[in-house]
Amino acid sequence: MKRAFTLTGWCCAIVALCASAPVFAADHFAQRFALQLEEGAAYYSVTLPAAVYLASDRGDLGDVRVFNGAGEPVPYSLDAARELTRVPPTLHAVNWFPLPPAAAGSSSSSRLGVTIAADGSLHATAAPPARSQHDTELIDTGRASPKAGASGAPPSNEANALVVHLRDDNYQGRVTVEASDDLQHWKPAGDAQLLKLSYNGSTLSQDRIELDGTRARYLRLHWLDGVPYVDSMELEVQPVAADNVQRTGRIWNEGIVARAGPKPGEYFFVTGGPFPVERLRLNLPQPNTVAPAVVYSRAGLDAPWRQVASATLFRLHNGAVEQSNPELELMPDTDRQWRVVVDTRNGGLGAGTLTVAAGWRPATLTFVARGAAPFTLAVGSAAAVSSAVSRGDLLMGASSVAATARVGDALSAPPEADARSSGDADARRRYLLWAALVLAVGSLGMIARRLARGARVHAGDVGNSGAPDSPGRAGAAGTDAAGSAADIPNGHRDDKT
Incomplete structure (x- = not known):
């Protein structure tokens, strides 16, 4: 009986898990890009553009993959720019x-x-x-x-x-x-x-x-x-670290508008992707402004704010020369949400809009050209886990230099492919649900059968043991009752006498 209850519990847990599990395809990515490369090389290196960062759901680009023409993933390494400058200047x-x-x-x-x-x-x-x-x-x-x-x-x-x-x-x-x-x-x-x-x-x-x-x-x-x-x-x-990775030039995301927050001197802006920001250029709205400020960042709404920089912001106009505060230097920061708190004791930034430019160095992806072309780069899957290997393990001491590849246009996935992928996932979940339900019903039926058989056996044992002894017991009970009834009046008469 204990085994039956345990089996039923596991079946119910499987049903609940299958019912609450999200429906997704294991190889589904939000965006795919064509990779443009020359024929004949064994290894290719590609600098990841801003579009890849914008499509990524991971702060470490762990959802990036490279597929060949047959849809097979190929080995790759991912070298972030921050890994190339480990020693401080x-x-x-x-x-x-x-x-x-x-x-x-x-x-x-x-x-x-x-x-x-x-x-x-x-x-x-x-x-x-x-x-x-x-x-x-x-x-x-x-x-x-x-x-x-x-x-x-x-x-x-x-x-x-x-x-x-x-x-x-x-x-x-x-x-x-x-x-x-x-x-x-x-x-x-x-x-x-x-x-x-x-x-x-x-x-x-x-x-x-x-x-x-x-x-x-x-x-x-x-x-x-x-x-x-x-x-x-x-x-x-x-x-600079002694490796073969070329240090990529800095890219700037210009024209980011910071919106005013609920408190005076508070401004918020977002980068839109896990860019490894290492420079911030804060453009003040009015000339002849000087104000201390502190910059914070966080990965998401549930994460706490952390301070990443502080500086005195200024924009001074002197004839034909206008001077602005230098760029803020940061450790590479992939947080998407940013906050600037300005000291308002001297008027803050005044009226106007604070705009921001974020500078970052893109990562370099190196992959093995295994299989037939065309090769594609896929990105955008919250469920994906990074499968990148180190550059040394990928090259395995190869003397050939990796050829240069380029990320091309974004590819639109065929609607029927997405529908088929989603349909296959639905079908698999339905099969799991039915299998779990059949197991649960079977285990419940086995429990009911055992309970019914135990009840019949118990009833038969009670009937067989009580039938022969009933008359004698009834007679003895009657005799005792009669004797008691006779004795009671005599006792009352003795009391009266």
Whole structure:
């Protein structure tokens, strides 16, 4: 009996589980993209565009898959940009040489007033020009950004930014930076607006010029709005992991509108996908605004807010020059919901709309071209679990370099395929329900049969044991009753006597 009840309980649990389980196909993804690649390579690497992030249901892109023409999944690795920069950046002091306007465009080191030593370092050969007679600085980054060695291996450091420490207490101006390895061929490396304002013991400064990973030995800094006094210059260097993954350039999601919250100085915005945001550019609505702010993020509505950055936001207008606060630097953050809290004691941001630009570096997906084309990339499944392997395990020491592939247009799934997939899932669930119900009914019938048989056996045992003894017992009972009735009157008579 105990086994029957246990079986019934399990059957009921199966029925409840099947009834409450969601209907989905194991291989159903919300979006699929065509992969465009050249024939003949064994491995391909593809940079994931914003459309893949927008379609993903997972913060770690665990629902990304690659399928061949037969619909079979192929092995792949997924290398996020944040995994390529594990070591924090460092600052290295650099040497710089003021150049007069005539020499700034020259390619000869003698006309620049410097000589190049055997190790590539620069040394001055003439007295520097007066501050009013120069508008360019020639910068030697030294060994902080070495060139490629004899083996052709790339250097292990990248220059993220040039930090210029100004002596002037009040300066605001634009600058541009060029980079070169031979002092002859120059290419643009960055631009910025430098700022230093001091008032009542407080200093507001912007001294950082983004270089975005240049590896050139020499830099050339042009002052566009007057030359200030410079105390020192430093190069922010980022050590790069020694792997074969190319560091992708930063992509910006522009024009994100932050809506005002229920509290004064509170603003909310969403990124729309699990983008690994590492830069935030907050565009203030009104010029001549200065306000401290704190930035928070969270993965979803049920998650608590966590602080990710704080800074003094400003937008200052000075004639033809307008200066804004620098970009906020973050650890790569895949949260979708963001909150900005501005100090309103001095008026906050005033009227207007706060807009945001989010900068991020896309992940690189490498896959094995197993099977026949066409290959497709699928994404968007909350039930999917990441099946990515490490890049080293995927390549298995292969000497061939992965060819470049590109994510093409989104593919529309045929309606009949979705209907067939959903119908198959419904049919499987119906079969499970019927099987569980049949087991439950069978077990209940077995319990009823055992109960009925036990009741019949018990009734037969009672009838057989009570029939022979009934008359004798009735007679004895009658005799005892009669005797008792006779004795009682006599007792009453004795009492009366």
